[in-house]
Amino acid sequence: MALLPQTGAEDPAEPDAEGLGATAARGAAWSGVSTIVLRLGSVIVGVVVARILAPDQFGVYAVALTVQGILMTVADLGLSSEIIRSEEPDRIAPTVATFGLISGTGLALATIVSSSRLADLLGDRDAAGAIAVLSLTLLLAGVSIVPYGLMLRRFQQRELFLISLVDLIVSTAVTFALLAAGLGVLSLAIGRVAAQAISSTLQFVATRMRPRLGLDRARWRGILAFSLPVAGANLFAWILLNVDNVVIARMAGATALGFYVLGFNIANWPMSALSQMVRSIALPYTSRVPDSAGALPQLTAVIWSMALPAGVTLAALAGPLIHVIYGAKWAPSVPVLAALGIYGGLRVIFDLFSGYLYALGRSRPVLWLQVLTIVVLTAGMIVMTSRHGIVGAAWVHVGASAVFILPGYLAIIRATGVRVTALIRACLRPTLATLPACLVALAASHLISRPLIALLAGGAGAVALYLAVTGRWLLSRLARIRGPRAEDVSDPGAAQIP
Structure with a gap:
């Protein structure tokens, strides 16, 4: 059903080019609040359901x-x-x-x-x-x-x-x-x-x-010409996230799938929040920003600086987390979560890249990348699940993402004018800062015998160390994306501050 304004109602004003960054930042902030609150609520409900x-x-x-x-x-x-x-x-x-x-x-x-x-x-x-x-x-x-x-x-x-x-x-x-x-x-x-x-x-x-x-x-042919490849790419993206469920259900049964899905769901706690935020701004922002190719490295750096440490820390604290929240009966999910936490960080970046490409109308290359990845992932799932069970299935996601999907996206976006070297440089600092934070979380997980204390100490230590290294850097990158404040627009030098 289409939407037409009711009598006397006004449509919300769409942001102009000058206010796009600030509007997108506000949208991202609300999306972040939304996903954190809703994810916390869903987690609480999920814990109760898993215990029932x-x-x-x-x-x-x-x-x-x-x-x-x-x-x-x-x-x-x-x-x-x-x-x-x-x-x-x-x-x-x-x-x-x-x-x-x-x-x-x-x-x-x-x-x-x-x-x-x-x-x-x-x-x-x-x-x-x-x-x-x-x-x-x-x-x-x-x-x-x-x-x-x-x-x-x-x-x-x-x-x-x-x-x-x-x-x-x-x-x-x-x-x-x-x-x-x-x-x-x-x-x-x-x-x-x-x-x-x-x-x-x-x-x-x-x-x-x-x-x-x-x-x-x-117009209907033009609409379908763009939207159907997007639908195909989205379908294959969902299959990428669910082909493991199909293989495990067929080869290992519903009980093994229950353990696997629990680990996958926990890995999705921070990643779903970040992915939702990325999807809420990536397409509308990059479709209207004047230089989307130039804006992508900075946007990628900000997203990566949140996704990578979240995924790696979650993987490092997998054991204490599952034991504290769900109980010992879900212990087989621990190694699954350890692998999928790493995979989750990469998945958020893929959401950003696909949104950028959709904004440019380049949905077909994304579709073909998803098709080829399905073939690689399905074959890997069948082999690894038969040999290593649900843990092998989890690590297939990591391998396929690092070896196949990421290089594929980089090749596609390079053809749009984005400098891959600029992307790598922009992401270097958060990548290096994640390493010591991960070591803190791993040390707490393995050296502290009480799961709750290990979880609290490892999580707090990792976050504190990471923010100490990247805090100011991250704030400066967010300010660049947001653009000058409305009261500074009249100052010609405001937008040129580095």
Whole structure:
């Protein structure tokens, strides 16, 4: 459904070129607050659920989420990216809404009909019911593509935070009520659908617009020409994150998948927060900044300075973290988390690079890189899972990212005018500063016998040492991206301060 302003309502003003950096910075700040608060809430809920459910039940839900996550990406069709980057979003909105509704409805119906076969394919027939219930989120996502894309375009991260907070509250309340009623794994699926319905409705309310369908015959081919490769690239990106679940479910079973998914989820705590922040600003910022190729190294340095130490410290403290929060029964997840923490730092940078390339309209190279990576990753997963179980599967992510995906992205962005040497120089300081911080965390993890003390001492020591080395440097880089303050614009020398 497209969005048209309600009578008397005004659209939020879009930032001009001079205010783009400051607006993006505010959006990133709200996105950061949102992801930290929401991630903390999700972690607390996840801890309680993990202590209620057995690993095999957790694995059943993980199978259902694997299917839902992949299909959710397809339901978008890359259309929200087209709304974000378009010079005439209001003009293309009815067409985008029509495609989104068709895609979401079709995928939801197809998933319901084939839920049993999908569950069998992934090696756990018990997941069929959860897959069928979660398919309703595909319809809801397709309906709300336009308001969601417009909110990202306008950097309305505060409103998105409030909507996501309501989403978390609704999901938690419904899930625990149904768990108490004895519905088991289905409780999680029903809670997710209820929350999605509320959040989709609130997106329409936040944009203060009414829905309308339509089809612009002069523009629909151009819309699909850009959005379908984006959808394909996003689909393969999701497959990259979920092919391990498929392989493990088939080769090792639901219980092993439960251990693996727990480790993966913990690794995603900081990385999802950072990735959400990156995705919220990368495409709208780089699509409108005057020199996107020149801005990318500084933006990459800031993101890398947060992603790398977070991932490495998480990996170093994997043992104490899992024992303190989840208990000894989840100990097999420790080596999985150790590997995936390292992988998570690289994944955030890939999100930034793909957003930059989408802003330039270069979605096809990203798609082909994802296709080739799927082949490499799937082959590696099959070999390593059969030989080393879930730990081998986790390390395949690290190897494929460092050896194949990162060089591939660097080759693509180099063709856009970005100097790879400038990227490397910009990221050198946070990379070197992460090494001693990691050693502090490792020392605490191995030398302190009490997990809680090891976790607190290692985390605090690593953070303090890292900030001591990079704090001022990071603040200066953030100031460059943000640009001059509004009150300094009248001063010709303000924008030239190094």
